[in-house]
Amino acid sequence: MPISRRKFLNMLTIGSAACLTLLTPISAFAAWASDAFNATKIDDAYKTLFGSATIVESDEVKLKVPKIAENGGAVPVSVKTSMKDVESISIFVKDNPNPLTATFLIPAGTIAGASTRIRLAQTSTVTAIIKAGGKLYSKSQEVKVTIGGCGG
Amino acid sequence: MKVKAKVKNNITNVRVLAKHPMETGRRVNKESGEKIPAKYIQELTCEYKGKVVFLAQFGTSVSKNPYLAFSFEGGVKGDTLQLRWNDNTGEVDKTDAKIK
Numbered sequence: 001m002p003i004s005r006r007k008f009l010n011m012l013t014i015g016s017a018a019c020l021t022l023l024t025p026i027s028a029f030a031a032w033a034s035d036a037f038n039a040t041k042i043d044d045a046y047k048t049l050f051g052s053a054t055i056v057e058s059d060e061v062k063l064k065v066p067k068i069a070e071n072g073g074a075v076p077v078s079v080k081t082s083m084k085d086v087e088s089i090s091i092f093v094k095d096n097p098n099p100l101t102a103t104f105l106i107p108a109g110t111i112a113g114a115s116t117r118i119r120l121a122q123t124s125t126v127t128a129i130i131k132a133g134g135k136l137y138s139k140s141q142e143v144k145v146t147i148g149g150c151g152g
Numbered sequence: 153m154k155v156k157a158k159v160k161n162n163i164t165n166v167r168v169l170a171k172h173p174m175e176t177g178r179r180v181n182k183e184s185g186e187k188i189p190a191k192y193i194q195e196l197t198c199e200y201k202g203k204v205v206f207l208a209q210f211g212t213s214v215s216k217n218p219y220l221a222f223s224f225e226g227g228v229k230g231d232t233l234q235l236r237w238n239d240n241t242g243e244v245d246k247t248d249a250k251i252k
Contacts, residue, residue, distance in 0.1 A: 032194045037211040074215040093213055097178065101213035110205050110224040111163065117215040119176075 033103065042092055042099040042127075049090065049100065053136050055129060061139035063128040072120040072145035077128075080113030085133040089114055095124035120145045155249035157233055164227030164251055166198060166206070168220045170237055176212040193218060196237040200227060227251050 003011075039045035046055065062080045069075045079089050089112065090103045096119070104114045112130070120126075120143055127140040154169040170193060177190025190212065198206040205224040227233075229251055236246045 032209050037209070078221075096213045097176075098211050098213060100211050102211065103209040104222070105207040105209075107204055107206075109226065110222065113222065114206075114208070115219070115221040116208075117219045119213045119215050 033100075036100050036103075037098060039100060040098060042094045045092060045098075045100040046129075049103070050129070050131070050136055055136040055138045058130075058137035058139065061128055061130050061137050063126070063139040063141055065126050065141055065143055067142070068144045068146070069120060070146050072122070074117045075120055075126075075143060075145075076115065076117050077126060078113070078115035079128040079130070080111075081130050081132070081137075083112065083130065083132040083137070086112035087131045087134075090129045090131075091116075091118065092127040092129065093118065093120055093124050094127065096121050153235055153237070153245055153247040155233065155235055155247055157227070157249050157251045159227045159229055159251050162227075163223050163225055164200075164233075165223045166221065166233065166249075168196070168198075168218075168235060170196065170218050170220075170245070172217060172237070172239065174210075174212070174214060174216040174218060178212075191239055191241055191243075193237045193239045196220065197235070198222075199234040199236075200224070200231070205233075 033049055036045050036049040039048055060081055060083050065077045077091060086106045088103055088105050091101045092099045093101050101118050102116060106112050123144045125140050125142050127138055129136055129138045156167045158165050172193050173191055175188050175191040179188045181188055192212050193210050196208045197204055206222045208220055231251050233249045238244045
C-alpha cells in the first residue's frame with residue numbers, strides 16, 4: 001500500500017513527538033549549559049551561566065583545594081557551605097581553555113556540598129560559586145601547578 | 153561506574169567513580185599528529201525513588217575517570233540508587249547501586 005504524502009508527514013510528526021517525549025527526562029531538569037562550558041573567558045562563562053547578577057565573595061563558601069598540585073591532571077577539590085536554599089555549586093578554573101569546569105545542581109534535601117577531581121592546565125585561580133536564594137557567593141584560591149593537565 | 157553509597161545518621165553519602173577518558177579535544181596523538189576528538193561526560197545524575205537527588209554537569213576540565221562525592225538526606229539501607237551519565241558523543245552508562 002503506497003503511503004500518501006499526508007500520511008507520511010503525520011507519521012513523521014508522531015515519530016518526532018515520541019522521540020522528544022523519550023528525551024525529555026534527561027533535559028527536563030536542566031539542559032547541559034553548552035554556551036557556558038564553551039566560553040573561553042571566565043567572565044563570559046559567568047555571564048552565560050548567571051546573567052548579570054553580582055557575585056559576592058563570602059567565607060561561607062568553603063572551598064578546599066591544595067595550594068600546590070604536583071599533577072595538574074587530577075586536583076582534588078571540594079566545596080561545601082552551611083548556607084540555606086542552595087540551588088547550585090559551580091567550579092571555575094580561570095586559566096583553563098574553558099574555565100567552567102563543573103556545575104552541580106542541588107535539589108532540596110541534598111546536602112550543599114560536592115567533591116571531585118579537576119584538571120588545571122597551568123597555575124590558576126580556582127573559584128567556587130554557590131547560588132543560594134537567588135544570590136551568588138564566591139570563594140577563590142590559587143593553585144600552583146608543576147605539571148599541566150591539559151594538552152599533550 | 154563504581155558506586156558506593158552508605159547511610160549514616162539519616163544522611164546518605166554517595167561516592168562515584170566513572171570510567172571515562174574525558175578527552176578534551178585538544179590532545180594530539182603523538183604518532184599520527186592528529187587531534188584526538190573530544191569525548192567527555194556532560195551530565196551525571198543520581199536518582200533515588202524516582203527523584204533526582206544530584207545532577208552534575210561536566211566540562212572538559214574534569215579529570216579522566218571522574219570522581220564525584222555528594223550526600224543527601226534520607227535514604228534507607230537496602231534501597232537502590234540509579235546513576236546515569238551521558239557524554240558528548242551520546243554514549244550512556246547506567247548503574248544501580250544499593251545503599252549500605
